Amino acid sequence: MALLDLSALNPHLRRVPAWLVYGVLALPAPWLLYLGVTGGLGVEPIKALEHELGIWALWLLIAGLTVTPLRRHAGVNLLKFRRALGLMAFYYVALHLATWLLLDVQILSQIWADIVKRPYITVGMAGFLLMLPLVATSNSRAIRALGPRWRALHRLTYGVALLGALHFVMLRKGLQVEPLLYMCAVAGLLLLRLPGRRRVQRFA
Amino acid sequence: MSRRWNNDLTPGDVTAETLFLNRRQLMTGAGALGIAGGLAAPARAEELEPNSFEDITNYCNYYEFGTGKDDPAKYADALTTEPWTVQIDGLVEKPGDYALTDLVGQMDLEERIYRFRCVEAWSMVVPWQGFELADLLDMVGVEPEARYVAFETALRPEEMPGVRYPVLEWPYVEGLRLDEARHPLTILATGLYGKPLPNQNGAPIRLVVPWKYGFKSIKSVVRITLTDTQPPTAWNKANPREYGFFSNVNPTVDHPRWSQATERRLGGGLFSRRQDTLMFNGYEEVAALYDGMDLAKDF
Numbered sequence: 001m002a003l004l005d006l007s008a009l010n011p012h013l014r015r016v017p018a019w020l021v022y023g024v025l026a027l028p029a030p031w032l033l034y035l036g037v038t039g040g041l042g043v044e045p046i047k048a049l050e051h052e053l054g055i056w057a058l059w060l061l062i063a064g065l066t067v068t069p070l071r072r073h074a075g076v077n078l079l080k081f082r083r084a085l086g087l088m089a090f091y092y093v094a095l096h097l098a099t100w101l102l103l104d105v106q107i108l109s110q111i112w113a114d115i116v117k118r119p120y121i122t123v124g125m126a127g128f129l130l131m132l133p134l135v136a137t138s139n140s141r142a143i144r145a146l147g148p149r150w151r152a153l154h155r156l157t158y159g160v161a162l163l164g165a166l167h168f169v170m171l172r173k174g175l176q177v178e179p180l181l182y183m184c185a186v187a188g189l190l191l192l193r194l195p196g197r198r199r200v201q202r203f204a
Numbered sequence: 205m206s207r208r209w210n211n212d213l214t215p216g217d218v219t220a221e222t223l224f225l226n227r228r229q230l231m232t233g234a235g236a237l238g239i240a241g242g243l244a245a246p247a248r249a250e251e252l253e254p255n256s257f258e259d260i261t262n263y264c265n266y267y268e269f270g271t272g273k274d275d276p277a278k279y280a281d282a283l284t285t286e287p288w289t290v291q292i293d294g295l296v297e298k299p300g301d302y303a304l305t306d307l308v309g310q311m312d313l314e315e316r317i318y319r320f321r322c323v324e325a326w327s328m329v330v331p332w333q334g335f336e337l338a339d340l341l342d343m344v345g346v347e348p349e350a351r352y353v354a355f356e357t358a359l360r361p362e363e364m365p366g367v368r369y370p371v372l373e374w375p376y377v378e379g380l381r382l383d384e385a386r387h388p389l390t391i392l393a394t395g396l397y398g399k400p401l402p403n404q405n406g407a408p409i410r411l412v413v414p415w416k417y418g419f420k421s422i423k424s425v426v427r428i429t430l431t432d433t434q435p436p437t438a439w440n441k442a443n444p445r446e447y448g449f450f451s452n453v454n455p456t457v458d459h460p461r462w463s464q465a466t467e468r469r470l471g472g473g474l475f476s477r478r479q480d481t482l483m484f485n486g487y488e489e490v491a492a493l494y495d496g497m498d499l500a501k502d503f
Contacts, residue, residue, distance in 0.1 A: 043255075118460075172271070
């Protein structure tokens with residue numbers, strides 16, 4: 001039962017090719033790199049680039065989590081774009097990690113020490129590792145081969161999004177508002193999926 | 205008035221050629237130690253090329269104006285810094301509300317080019333103008349029982365958008381042991397780059413303790429209290445496991461969430477490398493203050 005009927009959008013959405021979504025979502029990364037090289041990211045461009053790439057990853061993870069609730073509660077069908085959202089989230093996570101490794105820390109011994117010793121980095125790395133099986137199975141052949149197990153496997157995205165938001169909350173000094181808003185967004189979108197909640201919606 | 209160090213330079217000289225800066229740095233180091241002749245190695249001094257005015261004024265932690273590094277530059281304009289009164293109380297002979305203009309008028313203003321190391325593992329070099337805190341303490345007269353100095357930042361909800369959020373307990377408070385406060389390196393700054401201190405950097409008057417992490421150098425001070433007990437400090441109250449009372453720069457004691465062994469000197473661009481963090485941020489002359497203390501425990 002839709003809370004808000006936006007299904008009129010569906011015919012327009014159907015006409016948007018998925019490749020266009022990949023292309024548009026890929027653009028901010030080179031743009032950010034360009035800004036970083038030319039001084040457009042401020043005094044501390046390394047941290048700024050790292051942060052911006054991380055935020056893009058979180059946005060896309062959250063966008064991916066809205067696909068199902070939007071379909072259920074607003075009648076909008078964005079299923080066609082969900083793979084693009086997920087894969088592009090990984091694109092930003094991978095670039096975020098590469099920025100940390102190559103530009104930020106740079107020191108090999110310290111990288112491993114940080115992963116093991118610093119909880120927020122452990123959490124971030126766990127999120128990255130959880131994404132790897134999802135990326136490897138984000139193709140039609142894997143969906144066919146795995147059958148119902150594919151859906152179960154891809155519930156890992158819930159964990160990835162939670163770890164991503166937690167990583168953001170933990171890395172800031174003090175309990176800051178902005179990362180908590182991301183955490184609330186992820187938690188809210190996951191709560192919408194609780195079976196009890198769904199039943200209530202269905203019977204309402 | 206100290207007369208420990210005489211400034212024959214005009215503020216315009218801050219941007220003068222490197223050699224000149226080096227020479228002055230030597231003088232500052234010697235002056236700060238209160239002895240003739242330079243102890244600071246010229247090699248060290250050569251590193252002390254100040255960051256640009258733009259760097260220093262656009263990358264700030266001043267949570268009363270927001271937690272973003274550019275928030276203070278955006279919002280601190282709203283802070284009224286004139287008139288400004290500093291309340292000095294506690295174990296002092298002449299407590300009272302001191303008008304800042306009167307107070308600064310009685311002090312010897314001098315230039316100090318200091319390394320500034322943030323607990324977040326970035327650093328800058330800042331050309332401050334200010335006076336030694338010891339001179340102010342001498343002026344108001346410290347009672348013999350006093351052991352600590354407590355500081356408090358202005359709390360103006362109508363001018364400070366950041367204090368709506370309980371990121372820290374407001375007002376921001378800091379503290380030093382009396383011997384730390386009296387050390388010649390410890391200054392109250394009223395300007396940088398020869399200009400009045402910009403609001404985002406803690407106008408009109410802030411503490412600068414160059415051998416401690418930046419958050420100890422409390423901004424926009426409205427109250428200075430001499431006490432016989434260790435005063436509470438804002439970050440220590442927020443997270444005692446991560447931020448100690450002393451918070452001396454120490455490459456061997458990591459922050460629980462990141463290493464303090466290295467730092468990034470800001471201003472080097474996207475491909476700048478980290479550099480080693482120095483004990484006491486390179487100000488080894490303060491080591492004697494901590495003789496016999498375990499700095500891993502009293503971090």
